Amino acid sequence: MKTTVMGRVRHFLVETAGELTRCTWPSRSELMESTILVIFVTIVLAAFVAAVDAIFRYFMHLITG
Incomplete structure (x- = not known):
């Protein structure tokens, strides 16, 4: 069975x-x-990464002088 590109696109859109x-x-x-939960978790994760980065x-700085 040979299907055209437009036929496959139509089938995809219907499905x-x-x-x-x-x-x-x-x-x-x-x-x-x-949304509020995602924003809160993102802020907490960013603060954690910033703290680990600072440490x-x-x-x-101590090692390299």
């Missing part, structure tokens, strides 16, 4: 639309909670 109708989407409040920089 994608079908899958999107089966998805469960978060409510606005769930989305806001998740290593301090020890490297």
